[in-house]
C-alpha cells in the first residue's frame with residue numbers, strides 16, 4: 001500500500017461519516033454526538049499522522065511547501081468546527097449548519113489533497129518512499145488516537161515547527 005491509498009481510505013471513511021452527520025435531524029442528539037466522536041476518532045489521528053509523515057516529507061524536499069502549509073491551515077479550521085460540535089449539548093438549527101460547514105470544509109480539503117498535493121508528491125517521491133510513508137503513517141495513527149484536545153493541538157504545533165525546535169515540545173507533550 002502507498003501513502004496515497006492509505007490516506008484515501010481514511011478520507012472515504014470520514015466522508016461517509018459526514019454524510020451520516022448532516023442527515024440526522026432534531027431529536028437525534030445521542031446519535032449526533034456519537035457520529036461527532038467517530039469523526040473525531042478518524043480525523044485527528046489521520047491529520048496528525050498525515051502532517052508528521054506526509055506534509056513534513058513534502059516540506060523536507062522543499063518543493064510544494066506552500067501546499068503543505070495550506071493543508072495545515074485547513075486542518076486547523078476543520079478542528080475548530082469539530083470542537084464546536086463536540087462542545088454542543090443539543091442538536092439545533094445552528095448546530096446542523098456547523099455540521100454542514102464542517103462537511104464542505106473537509107470535502108474541499110480532501111479534494112485538494114487527493115488532487116494538487118498527491119500529484120505534487122508523486123513527482124517528489126519514489127514508489128518505494130510512498131510505501132514506507134504508508135507504513136509510518138499507519139504506525140503513528142494509534143499513538144495519536146488517545147490524545148486529548150490539548151495534547152493533539154500541541155502535536156500539531158510540534159509538527160509545524162522545525163524538528164530541532166519541536167523535540168523539547170514533544171518531550172513535554174508525552175511526559176507531562
Ligand SMILES: [Fe+2]
Pocket residue numbers: 007011046050110113
Ligand atoms: Fe487527509
Ligand SMILES: [Fe+2]
Pocket residue numbers: 047050071075109113
Ligand atoms: Fe489533511
